Amino acid sequence: MIKNGQKKILLYVFVLIVVTFMPLAINNKMFQHTLVLVMLWAGLAMSWNLVGGMVGQVSLGHSAFFGIGAYVSTICYIYFKVSPWLGMVLGGIISVLFAILISYWTLRLKGIFFSMVTIAFAETVLRVILLVCEKAGVPYGINIPYRPSVLNMTFDSQLGYIYVGLLYLLIILFISSKIKYSKMGYYFSAIKESEDAALAVGIRVRKYKVFAMAISAFFTSLGGTFYAQYLLYVDTASVFDIGNIGIQMALLAIVGGSGFVFGPIIGALLIVPLRELVLTYFGGSFQGLHLVLYGFILILMVTYWEDGLAKLLVNVRYFSRRQINESFRS
Amino acid sequence: MDQFLQLAVSGILTGGIYILMASGLTLILGAAKIVNFAHGEFIMLGMYFAYWLFTQRGISPYLSVILAIPIFAVIGIVYNKLIIKPTLKKPHLSQVFATLGSQIVITNMALFLWSGDFRSITTPTSTKTFKLGSLFLSQTRLTGFLVAVLIMVILMVFLQKTITGKAINALAQDLRAAQLIGADVDKLIYLILALGISLAGVAGVLLLPQLYAYPSIGLQFVLMSFVIVVLGGLGSMPGAILGGLLVGIAESFVGFINPSLKEVAYFLLFMLVIVIRPDGLLGVKGSHEEALR
Numbered sequence: 001m002i003k004n005g006q007k008k009i010l011l012y013v014f015v016l017i018v019v020t021f022m023p024l025a026i027n028n029k030m031f032q033h034t035l036v037l038v039m040l041w042a043g044l045a046m047s048w049n050l051v052g053g054m055v056g057q058v059s060l061g062h063s064a065f066f067g068i069g070a071y072v073s074t075i076c077y078i079y080f081k082v083s084p085w086l087g088m089v090l091g092g093i094i095s096v097l098f099a100i101l102i103s104y105w106t107l108r109l110k111g112i113f114f115s116m117v118t119i120a121f122a123e124t125v126l127r128v129i130l131l132v133c134e135k136a137g138v139p140y141g142i143n144i145p146y147r148p149s150v151l152n153m154t155f156d157s158q159l160g161y162i163y164v165g166l167l168y169l170l171i172i173l174f175i176s177s178k179i180k181y182s183k184m185g186y187y188f189s190a191i192k193e194s195e196d197a198a199l200a201v202g203i204r205v206r207k208y209k210v211f212a213m214a215i216s217a218f219f220t221s222l223g224g225t226f227y228a229q230y231l232l233y234v235d236t237a238s239v240f241d242i243g244n245i246g247i248q249m250a251l252l253a254i255v256g257g258s259g260f261v262f263g264p265i266i267g268a269l270l271i272v273p274l275r276e277l278v279l280t281y282f283g284g285s286f287q288g289l290h291l292v293l294y295g296f297i298l299i300l301m302v303t304y305w306e307d308g309l310a311k312l313l314v315n316v317r318y319f320s321r322r323q324i325n326e327s328f329r330s
Numbered sequence: 331m332d333q334f335l336q337l338a339v340s341g342i343l344t345g346g347i348y349i350l351m352a353s354g355l356t357l358i359l360g361a362a363k364i365v366n367f368a369h370g371e372f373i374m375l376g377m378y379f380a381y382w383l384f385t386q387r388g389i390s391p392y393l394s395v396i397l398a399i400p401i402f403a404v405i406g407i408v409y410n411k412l413i414i415k416p417t418l419k420k421p422h423l424s425q426v427f428a429t430l431g432s433q434i435v436i437t438n439m440a441l442f443l444w445s446g447d448f449r450s451i452t453t454p455t456s457t458k459t460f461k462l463g464s465l466f467l468s469q470t471r472l473t474g475f476l477v478a479v480l481i482m483v484i485l486m487v488f489l490q491k492t493i494t495g496k497a498i499n500a501l502a503q504d505l506r507a508a509q510l511i512g513a514d515v516d517k518l519i520y521l522i523l524a525l526g527i528s529l530a531g532v533a534g535v536l537l538l539p540q541l542y543a544y545p546s547i548g549l550q551f552v553l554m555s556f557v558i559v560v561l562g563g564l565g566s567m568p569g570a571i572l573g574g575l576l577v578g579i580a581e582s583f584v585g586f587i588n589p590s591l592k593e594v595a596y597f598l599l600f601m602l603v604i605v606i607r608p609d610g611l612l613g614v615k616g617s618h619e620e621a622l623r
Contacts, residue, residue: 058423058426060430105601105605106605108605108608109604109605109608111422112365112422112426113560113604113608115426116556116560116600116604117600117601117604119553120553120557120597120600120601121597121601123553123593123594123597124593124594124597124598124601127590127591127593127594128594130590131588131590131591134590242549243434243549247430247434250427251427254423254427288437288438288439288441288442288545289438289442291434291435291437291438291441292434292435292438292439292442294431294434295431295432295433295434295435295436295438296431296435297431298427298428298430298431298434299413299427299428299431299432299435301427302417302420302423302424302427302428302431303416303417303420303424303428306420306421306423306424
């Protein structure tokens with residue numbers, strides 16, 4: 001008899017094997033490209049969820065961290081010949097510093113005011129960077145030289161990116177679940193439910209808020225670097241774009257289910273391919289249509305299904321276990 | 331000194347229209363406690379409304395304003411029914427994302443229907459300037475300012491002298507208490523949305539002669555409106571006026587020093603005010619707490 005716990009592990013291993021070998025089997029470029037994006041966005045959405053879903057601090061300005069990651073690693077690589085991997089870490093550190101700054105600044109703010117400041121923050125970062133670029137003579141769109149090697153985080157085939165993306169996703173997934181089911185995770189939940197009650201019970205709310213923002217920013221930043229190295233191009237306005245990056249991270253997490261660790265993954269699995277499909281078929285002639293679809297999905301989801309899609313899966317699992325137990329009794 | 335005055339006056343004139351933008355939002359946010367991320371989109375729609383009327387029918391924006399008022403009021407009512415009402419009882423997050431989703435939908439529908447090209451109009455008075463002493467006042471801005479002032483006066487009279495207006499004030503001060511004394515919150519919220527969106531549309535119409543319209547301008551507007559509302563104090567009309575003027579002036583001065591820093595100026599201002607004085611300069615003490623309930 002296989003025990004329930006062992007069954008779970010078997011399932012995970014199975015999924016892992018499938019995900020690892022599937023890219024090798026399917027040679028379709030479009031598929032592989034979408035896969036890379038799905039993994040990147042799943043990771044980004046999970047990073048957002050650390051602070052947005054777990055602590056309840058809805059940050060709509062995460063694009064700032066993404067952009068910083070993309071920018072720092074690229075500048076370091078092009079102007080200072082530093083490997084993107086190191087640039088990535090540096091970008092992460094800088095993002096963390098900004099995260100701590102903005103988190104401290106907004107400690108007293110709740111709800112919508114917090115969100116507004118994150119937007120203002122992201123916009124400010126974008127404008128300042130644009131200004132600095134102008135003064136320093138850095139082009140608004142930077143091309144990254146194509147020198148494929150693992151050291152340069154550049155690969156000659158999609159496969160390299162797929163596996164790095166997979167690694168990214170797995171690391172965040174692991175850390176996310178570690179946090180969620182630890183003391184810190186329960187503190188996060190408490191803060192989300194009621195900050196005042198958490199304070200009353202003795203939880204150091206400030207410390208955990210700042211910490212959550214910092215971790216979230218770090219991983220978002222890593223994603224930014226990965227994205228830059230995948231596209232081999234950094235367009236300033238795009239990587240710092242609040243709508244396409246910052247809000248999308250939140251959207252994926254919420255549609256997938258921000259209450260669950262794997263919720264954002266489901267959100268990414270659904271939305272990213274949908275987006276790519278709409279972009280491909282409608283991109284040129286029907287500009288913006290995919291975003292209209294997005295907007296509608298978002299409205300529908302928050303109005304009728306706040307728990308997200310992940311709730312569907314959880315319910316299904318619960319139901320079948322009950323069915324099994326009941327069939328044992330009769 | 332002359333330059334200083336010139337910049338200040340320019341700022342005040344533009345600020346007049348910003349006041350209109352923000353007054354709608356301060357009503358919606360302060361009285362109905364609704365976070366309307368899509369507010370800027372209605373301003374954008376107002377701009378396009380004026381644009382099409384002008385280019386297709388030759389109607390001056392200053393006349394379109396009159397048409398815009400009822401049309402946008404209806405839009406506000408529909409918006410309430412479809413988007414706002416369903417999410418009123420839900421967790422705060424739902425409302426935020428519902429209005430955000432609306433923002434995304436409207437902006438991209440505009441992009442899809444009208445393309446991202448910049449649209450601007452030139453009216454017969456576009457280039458005329460008045461000379462007042464040593465100052466030059468652009469006629470376009472002056473007219474826009476005067477119309478905005480007129481509308482604000484009417485609005486404030488309504489809010490302070492009529493029963494319905496006072497009911498709206500009551501909602502802003504304490505929603506539950508207002509309910510207790512018999513305010514029909516449901517109907518009032520419809521009215522507030524109708525008024526707020528109408529003001530946004532009107533602001534857009536008045537802005538067209540001064541700015542060019544493009545689908546994504548909405549985001550700038552909504553952020554600016556939030557800044558003004560928070561600066562002035564949620565639900566406070568005098569606050570919206572002061573905030574609008576301040577932002578207009580700040581923009582004028584900073585824009586002179588470096589155009590790219592215009593937005594940074596008011597964002598930094600926003601981030602400062604919200605932490606140091608979240609109730610805003612003229613807001614009722616504690617109104618920001620109230621807004622979160």
